[in-house]
Amino acid sequence: MAHPDAPHPLRAAAPSRGLAGRHTVPGDKSISHRALMFGALAVGTTEISGLLEGEDVLRTAAAMRALGAEVEQTGPGAWRVAGRGVGGLVEPSDVLDMGNSGTAARLLCGLLAGHPIFAVMTGDASLRKRPMRRVTEPLSATGASFWTREGGRLPLAVRGAAEALPLDYTLPVASAQVKSACLLAGLCARGTTRIIEPERTRDHTENMLRHFGATVRVEDLAPGRLVELEGQPELVAAPILVPGDPSSAAFLLVAALLVPRSRVTVENVGLNPLRTGLFTTLREMGARLTVENARVAGGEPVGDVTAEYGPLRAVEVPPGRAPSMIDEYPVLAVAAAAAEGETRMRGLSELRVKESDRLAATAALLAANGISARIEGDDLLVQGRSGAVPGGGLVATHMDHRLAMSALVMGLVARAPVAVDDAAFIETSFPGFAALVNLAAGGPVIGPA
Template identity: 40%
Template sequence: MDIFVEGKVRVDGQIIPPPDKSISHRSIMIGSIAEGTTVVRKFLFADDCLRTVDCFRKMGVEIEFKDQDTVIVKGKGLRGLKKPETELYAGNSGTTMRLLLGILAGQNFEAVLTGDESLSKRPMKRVVQPLRMMGAKIEGKDDGNYAPLIVRGGQLKGISYSLPVASAQVKSALLFAGLYADGETVIYEKPKTRDHTEIMLKHFGANVVMGDGFVKITPAEKLSASQITVPGDISSAAFFMVAAAINEGSQLLIRDVGINPTRTGIIDILKQMGCDIKIMDERIWGGEKVADILIKGGRLRGITIEREIVPRLIDEIPIIAVACTFAEGQSVVKDAKELRVKESDRIKAIVYNLRNLGAEVEELEDGFVITGGKPLKPAELDSFNDHRIAMAMAVAAISIDGRSKIKNADCVAISFPNFFQMLKSVCKQI
């Protein structure tokens, strides 16, 4: 479905962003292998997370949608999952497929994991290879690099493993497998990636040690059911943060946002660009930091993004690119080659769309260079069926005088089903 977006606007009001996608996935996964009934409040009812729910239902877990934001998971324990009678279909969700590989590696049955056309092109060897080192038997296209993947669970052994690519998904899969392994599993990472899995596993009673540059897990006898309240997703909030930041005269309050330090690169970067942004009323929900964020619009300046900060804002780079387009001076994003193997080749998608808007953009192998502050024009934009590209281009479009078109914009349902309604609610036509 194509969407037409009108600019130019001021962004004003307050919102609560949708629940965190990463935490919602993990609440279902860990709740399913815990003993007892887990209650998840403020769950994200988006396509990706519903794929995770469907996979665990196929393995015998009773998962009930109690109301519009609460999910009840009746856990089966670490070894209570059943062999699925059909393929486990992850749709477009890389989180579902990669994390589930770690859980399936410890089961005593065979399962087949599949995904849609996009997911079937995303690399899985980064997870498959270390799981094989632990003793898992995994087969697939190109020696297990692409789905469909056949997983034959069995006896695992703990390993010490240094992540060659900064990836919370790989780390999480190995932590899950470590629950079933003989001996301890130690994962070394630099820079640190998002740690939602470690936090939640500890919340459910797992033996997890988080150190400087490493995470260690030892086998668990059991996990105990718990209650989870999912914070607002900072990756979703980021679109509204930038929408307010680049439109002068805007003021937006975003409530109940997760501010886990491994995810707040977007806040650090906007501050460095000169954005007036305040973090208020910090508190803790189930081990996760939560706060309200107030943003005021104004002039921004160019920025360089590289090295250690990239994993802390990898999902936010499409919308950061939009901020850079409206900022004065040159912005450089590099060391972000991982963007090429997301739901789309996000580097190409960003460059294509910003050039359509009239921006001056140079494509790099691992990022791009944007010369900001140039006059922009409305245009026909392409989501490339990537939810984050669609939302980023919508924010660009509301900030330009005129009417733009975004092709296949309904892909926002992957993470933010009511994105366009929420965006419209805070846009005040100038």
């Protein structure tokens, strides 16, 4: 696993020619976690293809095994899960270590809340700083008991409810992880679980619930959404095709938009509209970004996305767009640095509780590379340099994969190479990232620092 004791510094420099070719990126992280969890809760054997074999998802696979499901890899990206049925998970004999993954930890809290078992969960130094009360508090209303460290942090212990009660909960923040945790607990409850989200967030959990045979009702509110789930369904194993992760494709596509003479296609990218806020924003900036071969695969919209180099101009990104591009702000900030004018990204408070404080760390990434940026309240304002990005910085990545990849993308664009102190955490979401960029660049532009 990525180990903080063995940092892995890397450096990126501008390629001598543009980025090119048709490529694929690893499977969607959100869908991969859910595929393993639903597989473990279903009756029968779920065959998954295209699973992300990144460290975050492997943590979920290990946790599902520890809870009694049979989980095996049958080929590259091909996995088989023999489930135990809703309510059938067994007590783990050891601590569940969720590594660097907020999604794994929070969704697992929901699963455990509905099962009458005792479990202890921890994570790495980054995950142990992240807030868990946002799930433990609503989930306590099922009848489950949680004990956490000071401030609602991991490690935590949970004793799940003997007979879980259905939740009726309005989320105070837009979070697909909190929504999903509540719905997973609702699977074990008798009656209807009702969740209201203040803004629409990624709906992979709802899609997968239906795919496995649960009854889910969704009503659009202005601006949020009501989701209702009928409890104690029999989930029936169903094949899952995981699309390429749009949050990973973002790095290659943004690089192609910014490096002169580039044209890159990423095939089979997930295009769920609740994930594509970055693409909307980049088009508003004037990006040449096109989608071909749009289709539905495995219940999710997918397509082949092509990005071509061209000048970008600054825009204002409204706060309501944040849930649909929440993980893409660091790489958008790199695009903003190369654009003409001041880009204003509004309503980014949730960035403070990711793998790092991404608001502060993104501003620091920019500053280290000669870009002037400032944080005003929950907004990030970036002064673009019309293609003339100085670079030359050493970026502190704070155990955060997205900061590491964003900084390396900046190195591809900047006048002087950009180094990162530790690229090891890229393995959580995008194994093979540097090799793929080097392939697209036709040579080793990312290498040892």
